[in-house]
Amino acid sequence: MAQSLGREPMKFEIYRYHPETDSKPRMQAYEVEVERGMMLRDALLAIQAEDETFAFRHSCGEGVCGSDGVNVNGVNCLACTTPVSELKPPVQVRPMPGRPVIRDLVVDMSQFYNQYQSVDPWLKRTEPNPEHEIRQSPAHRDQLDGLYECIMCGCCSTSCPSFWWNPDKFLGPQALLTAARFVLDSRDQATAQRLDALEGPYKLFRCHTIMSCVEVCPKGLNPTRAIGQLKAMMLKDAV
């Protein structure tokens, strides 16, 4: 599976689609001289240097901004943190599934961001804000670990079959992870309101614990566990 580490050509097949000029998508073959330590983003940049009509999103190159989520050999990942040496050639690179393609690997993430926005991703207080910062105990702070680190790349939600089936109604793993991040935050005072907002058959309960989100998260987060915590809190609240 692993490529040798010398400088050698590697085959890539890239999804190409320009809705304004192409009648249907196609896979275009490229060859890239891969080097030791090369990441997929570097390979895509090399391809772009060769063919400037090819479009893909990227920014920080450090796995922080979450811009370059793509589907590689059937698995979502961040191009900038995926070593090409770990990929089996020919490397098939496609846009993240289930999202409308704007061009090539660039997809429309509006619905994903709308779902994120719908969980009110900010601290809500019923009491007036104090003049100093709202303190947390170390134990309370620890509860946020594994929740706050999300970079919103969309790898999880776009690999979730439940999100493919009902992207307008099911919030998806990313938005639910964010919901858990605020529900479990000791400084937030809208827990019941947030849990009530998740009721119904769709927003939360379309999750069937398939765990594709956990498998692909480039930050190693576990949205399924966060979703389980939300369900457990709802149950505790109800009985």
Added chain:
Amino acid sequence: MSRQASGLQAWAVQRLTAIYLGGFFIYLIVAVLLDPPASVELWRARFGGVASVAWLLFVLALCWHAWIGIRDVVLDYIHPPVWRLSALVAFGGGLVACALWGFKIILLAAGG
């Protein structure tokens, strides 16, 4: 079905029925392995008294569990309202019929 029944309650019921079904299956397998009934009469005796209540609960739990599961599948895959309603009515009706049939079998067996 209320909004609550369609979300949290359905999820909780699915888990509770799964626990009952799992426990009952294990009991059934162990009971049959340890003391296999040698005749139809001995089989029927297994449906009498308290056992009949356990069997009735088993059928109820099985159908309720199946209903929540199939409803999830329908909500995931079938989106046009007419098709969805038709599928829910068909599966729901089928499960109610299965439950009534199961009750009849158990009560007849329990009644000797």
